[in-house]
Amino acid sequence: MARKAAFLDRDGTLNDERGLHYVHRVRDFHWIDGAREAIHKLNEAGFLVIVVTNQAGIARGLYTADDVNRLHDAVQKDLEDLGAQVDAFYISPYHVKGIVPEFAVRHEDRKPGTGLFERAMREHDIDPALSFMVGDKASDLIPAEKLGMKTVLVLTGQGENHKETPAADIVVTGIAAAADWIVEHDAS
Numbered sequence: 727m728a729r730k731a732a733f734l735d736r737d738g739t740l741n742d743e744r745g746l747h748y749v750h751r752v753r754d755f756h757w758i759d760g761a762r763e764a765i766h767k768l769n770e771a772g773f774l775v776i777v778v779t780n781q782a783g784i785a786r787g788l789y790t791a792d793d794v795n796r797l798h799d800a801v802q803k804d805l806e807d808l809g810a811q812v813d814a815f816y817i818s819p820y821h822v823k824g825i826v827p828e829f830a831v832r833h834e835d836r837k838p839g840t841g842l843f844e845r846a847m848r849e850h851d852i853d854p855a856l857s858f859m860v861g862d863k864a865s866d867l868i869p870a871e872k873l874g875m876k877t878v879l880v881l882t883g884q885g886e887n888h889k890e891t892p893a894a895d896i897v898v899t900g901i902a903a904a905a906d907w908i909v910e911h912d913a914s
């Protein structure tokens with residue numbers, strides 16, 4: 727039977743960038759209050775937790791996929807203490823203005839493209855009708871809406887600039903409230 731999933735944006739949704747762009751060092755990753763507990767709540771409610779993140783810094787030559795994977799290992803380790811986990815991370819390394827030739831292309835994996843979502847759905851047998859996306863930008867929600875998921879805009883990160891987006895089913899203060907809303911609207 728197809729699974730339900732909670733797709734989560736990373737920067738501005740799980741971590742507070744504090745004005746930094748292109749966060750890729752472990753020491754620059756700062757959890758938003760309640761984010762770890764929110765992931766735990768989604769785990770406990772039976773959702774696959776999938777992080778989908780645009781990392782244009784890879785195309786721009788600022789850091790590599792290995793750096794991002796190392797950061798995500800540290801994120802996972804932080805969650806372990808709580809008995810929580812991210813089930814999978816999906817990264818888009820592309821940006822059309824990049825300098826690393828293989829990634830300097832327009833690509834459907836870069837949100838608002840649907841590529842990362844579709845790959846996750848295939849690889850984890852996810853039913854979009856039972857699934858949700860949480861993000862701080864319209865570009866996070868547009869692909870999820872297109873695929874038939876419910877969408878939550880958080881007001882952390884860039885959220886204040888995107889709160890009027892028609893792609894949001896609901897606007898909430900942050901990831902903790904988003905997890906509450908998702909569990910309340912679980913259709914499985």
Ligand SMILES: [Mg+2]
Binds near residue numbers: 735
């Ligand atoms: Mg974001």
